[in-house]
Amino acid sequence: MSHALPYMIQVSQLSITVVGGGMVAKKRTQSLVDAGAHIHLVTPRLEGDWDELLRSHKVTWEAREGTYEECFLADWVFLCTNNSALHDGFKRNKAPRQMIYRCDVAQDGSFYVPASIQKGLLSVSVSTAGASPSYTKQLKETLEAVLPTHAAEDLQFLQQARKRILAQKGERQAKLKLLKELASKDRLRNPNREEWLNEACALVEKERR
């Protein structure tokens, strides 16, 4: 059986339409807006509290029903209504190269959505290809409990340090060794890690042939 590949996608440059205004539509819209996207929303009604999303000016709501005959021109279309026959129709009408998401039959769309944990620059995603969203949720909770609590702060430090090390003068091998050592628990958890980094950078530069 073929399986889907996980990718990290920058969504801010995509044109995205979400059809439907229930719990699933809201979840998908919220995560897309959090990731910097602007959403065109097509639904006659909004279920639950959308106030904050609408106030963000990142969501344009067209208050009407989607119809079987129409074709959306967005790069991505999220079909999030409770009407599977309508989703079948949109899929038939889909524009060339358009990516379709179906909330009702995951594997009938171009992609589906994993559960994800975000801690600053760290992302962890879990998927069972739709076999069991409940199992996915449990596994996500297990993983959340074992991830380091300081991952976000450590990654902020490592990102800056990596830029600095790669930009400075010195042997490439020595720099790579330094990057590896810096990511180790001993170095990261050391309260003097900034001082150690300064000294190590100076040494790499001094030792260059």
Ligand SMILES: C[C@@]1(CC(=O)O)C2=NC(=C\c3[nH]c(c(CCC(=O)O)c3CC(=O)O)Cc3[nH]c(c(CC(=O)O)c3CCC(=O)O)/C=C3\N/C(=C\2)[C@@H](CCC(=O)O)[C@]3(C)CC(=O)O)/[C@H]1CCC(=O)O
């Ligand atoms: C992980 C999580 C992330 C999120 O939604 O953000 C997520 N579902 C969550 C929970 C959850 N969803 C459902 C239940 C009820 C119990 C059950 O059915 O088991 C529970 C449990 C609960 O709520 O406790 C019902 C359900 N879900 C899908 C269908 C349709 C179908 O099976 O095709 C139906 C039946 C609808 C119906 O029949 O009415 C489909 C999908 N749900 C996915 C993700 C994608 C696959 C992920 C994977 O590959 O494992 C996928 C395939 C589609 C997609 O979204 O692309 C989120 C965890 C919450 C969290 O993160 O805290």
Ligand SMILES: NC(=O)c1ccc[n+]([C@@H]2O[C@H](COP(=O)([O-])OP(=O)(O)OC[C@H]3O[C@@H](n4cnc5c(N)ncnc54)[C@H](O)[C@@H]3O)[C@@H](O)[C@H]2O)c1
């Ligand atoms: N992917 C998931 O994680 C997941 C989880 C639970 C349920 N589901 C599936 O997703 C479906 C939607 O779930 P929900 O809880 O958001 O449902 P819901 O009933 O709360 O919302 C459905 C929304 O679709 C809108 N709608 C209906 N017809 C429309 C049309 N022609 N054009 C535009 N909008 C229209 C309604 O106004 C409503 O806002 C469920 O029926 C189920 O099949 C998926």
